[in-house]
Amino acid sequence: MPQIDTATLIKTIRSIVGQERQIPLHEPEFSGTEWTLVKDCLDSGWVSTAGEYVGKFENNLKVALGAKHVIAVTNGTAALHLCLKLSGVRMGDEVIMPALGFVATANAVSYCGAIPHFVDSEETTMGLDAVALADRLSQVADVRDGTCYNRETGKRIAAIVVVHLFGHAAKLDELSAIAEKYDLQIVEDAAEALGSRYKDQAVGTYGVASALSFNGNKIITTGGGGAIVTNDENIAKQARHLSTTARLPHPWLYQHDEIGYNYRMPNLNAALGCAQLAQLDKFVAEKRTLADAYQKAFDKISGVKFVSEPENSKSNYWLNTILLDPGHESDRDHVLKATNQSGIMTRPAWVPLHHNIPFINCSRGPLPQTESIFSRLVNLPSSAKLGRKFVNPRSV
Ligand SMILES: *Cc1c(COP(=O)(O)O)cnc(C)c1O
Secondary structure (H helix, E strand, O other), rough: OOOOOOOHHHHHHHHOOOOOOOOOOOOOOOOHHHHHHHHHHHHHOOOOOOHHHHHHHHHHHHHHOOEEEEEEEHHHHHHHHHHHHHHHOOOHHHHHHHOOHHHHHHHHHHHOOOOOEEEEEOOOOOOOOHHHHHHHHHHEEEEEEEEEHHHHHHHHOEEEEEEEEOOOOOHHHHHHHHHHOOOOOOEEOOOOOOEEEEEEEEEEOOOEEEEEEEOOOOOOOOOOOOOEEOHHHHHHHHHHHHOOEEEEEOOOOOOOOOOOOOEEHHHHHHHHHHHHHHHHHHHHHHHHHHHHOOOOOOOOOOOEEEEEOOOOEOOOOOEEEEEEEOOHHHHHHHHHHHHOOOEOOEOOOOOOOOOHHHHHHEOOOOOHHHHHHHHEEEEEOOOOOOHHHHHHHHHO
């Protein structure tokens, strides 16, 4: 097979991202009320765990998502940790999750004393493959008295984490049907998918609890931050309690009824979040327009496929992605090298989690698609501002 022509590829990307010398992968942008709100927060003196912006940010997120409860925390990993803990993940359990994704998901499982159990991903959504999940569970799972066990390890399987990779919704309906059959809860890792929708609902509102991230590279940022999203009042209550050191309500007394965490989002970060969230729709529109431009350009290039949003969903296109055609695996590193050398920041996917030392011995099903996607995937520059020149200003 002929090598992918990197010169043509660079020309194509440049035709969209422009001629600036360095094009970052994903840049945050503070062109709304960020300066005003952060200054207001500083002027008020309420920069830390008390203050009005945390509640405001949570309320605005609730409205944006159509969710009943949102609890803002220090980062997405902390949000995942509490989502898992409050969905019932305990010491010694297994949690099913994709191997293709960021290490934070597996780390959060480990913080509960549980271990990941990896299942394959699929190419259209880059999320968990429903067929592989059904196969794996039919092979290893036993449901006894409403509890699912791994027959091979004897461990309880406590939950499934669905990760919406790069902002594309995983196949929630298919995955939920399988989860239900095995009495498993779904936790959504929606860290990359704020603003994405599946069918007529925001991603992050399907699972028993979901995690969002507002790290500096995500679609909106609070510097560092995350949120727990749930429609379950009890989980919400517990999440608030555990994220604030499990302190019992009292005007002055510090007393705690269990081991809690210092996971509450500081007011300063929430002020930034309020300003950023007000621009979410605009960012999503710009990123979708950018994706559209990439899509059209890559349609003309052989050996490469642009990953567009799956059926029945709307993606925030957090990171735009191309997949080299099968047979072009050996071209990936040439593409990465050539683009980065020419000032276009591109990245491969994360090394699949089962190849990382802490997770080498975890249970897993066959992972052929995970390996294949990893060996062919390249993320492209995806900042919202790159889409701006294509957007009709009256349409956003
Ligand atoms: C960013 C991210 C996280 C973790 O979020 P932090 O805020 O960085 O802790 C978790 N899962 C996925 C898929 C992510 O992309």
